[in-house]
Amino acid sequence: MGQGFVLLCGLMSLCMFSVQVTGDYHKEGVHDCSKEKIIPSAILVAQSNKTTVKSPISFGNIYAFDDPLTVGPEPTSQVIGNAQGTYVLSGQDKLSLVMSADFGFTTGEFNGSSFGVMSRNPISETSRETAIVGGRGKFRLARGYAELKTQYLNFTNGDAIIEYHATVYHY
Known part of the structure; x- marks a missing residue:
């Protein structure tokens, strides 16, 4: 019934994901990504009129994102899917x-499959x-959890690289 694996996700502009999946996923072959460009994409879709600080981390801002999932954190890593969603900056004092x-995965063993995350993410930790x-x-x-560890975070422009270790149980 259950199956677990590990993910390594890079989060650029708080939204560009890279993934490393252990096990059979890497046996799918090597893709030459040396000519591909990966452009982070997160857009502000709503902003609180009560927010007085003009920065990429203003409380109440809502962003939508659609970013490539890659095998590793490097921009030239093999693309294996997409991370799509929204996030709300919800911490007032942190x-x-x-x-x-x-x-969502677009190659390999998990092609056409996806799992969802809905959770508070205190990114300053x-x-x-x-x-x-x-x-x-x-x-x-699916159900489970992901342990996240910040590898890089630039508070000025919002760029970050986050490592995800996900345990996913599914049928």
């Missing part, structure tokens, strides 16, 4: 967000945990 994201709340395809009825 940098935190509430994130809803779909990690170096280590933290988020909830895996569902999925589709091979991740149908």
Whole structure:
């Protein structure tokens, strides 16, 4: 019934994801990504009129994102899917967000499948945990958690690299 694996996610502009999955996923072959460009994409879709600080981490801002999932944190890493979703900057006195994201795979063993995260993410903490709340395809009825560790965070422009170790149980 259950199956677990590890993910390594890079989060650029609080939204560009890279993934490393251990096990059979890497046996799918090597893809030459040396000519591909990966452009982080997060857009501000709503902003509180009560927010007085003009920065990429203003309380109440809502962002939408659609970013490539890659094998590693480097921009030239093999693309294996997409991370799509939204996040709300929800911490008033400490940098935190509430994130809803779909990690969808487009290659390998999990092609056409995805799992979802809906959780508070206190990104100012170096280590933290988020909830895996569902999925589709091979991740149908997924549940679990992801342990996150910040590898890099630039408070000025919002760029970050986050390592995810996800444990996913599914049917």
